[in-house]
C-alpha cells in the first residue's frame with residue numbers, strides 16, 4: 001500500500017510566486033514517487049490557483065482548516081464546500097496549532113461529520129501536549145478520538161484518517177520514538193473499535209512531528225503507521241524531495 005504524506009505548509013510561503021515554485025518541486029517529487037500519495041495543504045488563499053492548474057493524478061489537495069457551518073457570517077473562515085469547490089479532497093481537522101487557538105473537541109466532532117457528509121476525507125489530528133510516566137496522555141488522546149468520531153456513521157469510520165501528533169514533538173529536534181508510536185497506533189485502533197466498532201481496525205494512521213528524510217524510514221517501518229504529516233520539511237523543496245524518495249524506496 002502507498003505511504004501517505006500530508007504536506008502542511010501552514011502559513012507559508014509569503015508570496016504566490018514562491019508557492020508556485022514550491023508546488024512545482026512538490027509536483028515533481030510526486031510524479032517520480034509511485035509508492036507515495038502526497039496530499040498538499042497550502043494556505044487557503046493559494047489553494048484554488050494551484051489545484052486548478054494541476055492536471056496530474058499523483059497528488060491531491062487538502063485545506064488546513066474549514067468551518068463546520070455551510071455558510072454565513074463567519075468572517076475569515078472557509079467552508080468545507082468552498083474547499084471542495086477549490087478541488088480539495090481532504091481537510092485537516094484539529095491541528096495542534098488550531099487547538100492552541102481555541103478549537104475544541106466539540107468543534108472537531110462537528111467538522112469530521114460535515115467533512116464526511118460532503119465527501120471530503122477528514123484528517124483528524126490528535127495528540128497530547130506533554131507526557132508523564134503515569135500515562136495520562138492515553139486518556140487525553142482517547143477523549144480527542146471519542147469526540148472526533150462521535151457523529152461518524154459506522155460505515156464511514158475507515159474513511160477518517162488519524163494524524164497522531166504529540167504536541168511536544170511538533171517543531172522539535174527529533175520525532176517520537178517509533179516503538180512508542182507503535183504502542184499509540186494500537187491504542188488508537190483499540191479505542192475506536194471498543195467504542196465504535198470493527199471499522200476502527202481499518203483506520204489509516206499517520207504520525208506527525210519533526211519528520212525528515214533521516215527518521216522517516218524508521219517511523220514507517222516500526223511505527224505501525226500508514227504515513228506522515230509533515231510541517232517544516234514540506235516547505236523546503238530539497239528536503240521534501242529527499243523525504244519522498246525515502247518513502248518511495250521503502
Ligand code: PEP
Pocket residue numbers: 008165169170171172208209210211229230231232233
Ligand atoms: C505539524 O505541525 O503538524 C508538524 C508535523 O510540524 P513539523 O514537521 O515541523 O514538526
